[in-house]
Amino acid sequence: MAAATNDRRIDYVEFNVGNIEASKAFYRKAFGWSFTDYGPQYCEFDDGRLKGGFTTLGTPRPGGPLVILYADDLETALSSVERAGGTIVKPITGFPGGRRFHFTDPDGYELAVWTKN
Numbered sequence: 738m739a740a741a742t743n744d745r746r747i748d749y750v751e752f753n754v755g756n757i758e759a760s761k762a763f764y765r766k767a768f769g770w771s772f773t774d775y776g777p778q779y780c781e782f783d784d785g786r787l788k789g790g791f792t793t794l795g796t797p798r799p800g801g802p803l804v805i806l807y808a809d810d811l812e813t814a815l816s817s818v819e820r821a822g823g824t825i826v827k828p829i830t831g832f833p834g835g836r837r838f839h840f841t842d843p844d845g846y847e848l849a850v851w852t853k854n
Contacts, residue, residue, distance in 0.1 A: 743807045744807065744808060744809045745806060745807070745808055745814065746806060747805070748807035748851070749787075749788060749804075749805035750787065750802045750803065750805065751789055751792060751803040751805055751849070752789065752790070752792070752803070753792055753793070753794070753795035753796055753798055753803070754791045754792065754793060754797055756793075757777075757779075757780050757793060760791045764782060768784060769785075770784050770785075771783045775833065777793075778792060778793045778794050779792045779793075779794070801847075803839075803847060803848070804846075804848050804849075805848070805849045805850070805851055806848065806850045807851060807852065808850050808852050810852070811829060811836055811837070811838065811850065811851070811854065812829070814850045814852075815829065815840075815850070818840045818850070822842075822843050823840040823841060823842055823843070824840060824841045825838060825840050826839045826840060826841055826847060827839035834853065835851050835853045835854065836854065837849050837852070838850055
């Protein structure tokens with residue numbers, strides 16, 4: 738079976754924000770982005786080319802959005818991250834629409850990997 742064209746590529750960018758409504762208002766006014774709400778703690782943005790999210794589930798980190806990669810096989814991706822020297826900081830967990838884990842790279846950057854399965 739051939740891998741999907743988005744396997745192991747950057748797929749999504751997530752911002753931890755203090756106030757989702759204020760963030761939506763800013764990005765709508767500044768750039769014309771559209772939004773889909775998924776409850777009081779999460780909303781997805783669409784800039785017309787790339788989708789991402791605003792969440793209040795983390796701590797806002799100015800200058801530090803969460804870059805999210807996609808993987809067809811999440812467990813294999815997790816093993817690859819560990820073998821490469823990454824540190825798992827949030828184990829695989831489910832969310833509406835899929836599952837994901839977070840890791841830090843050798844320089845301390847936190848990224849996530851998700852899958853629909």
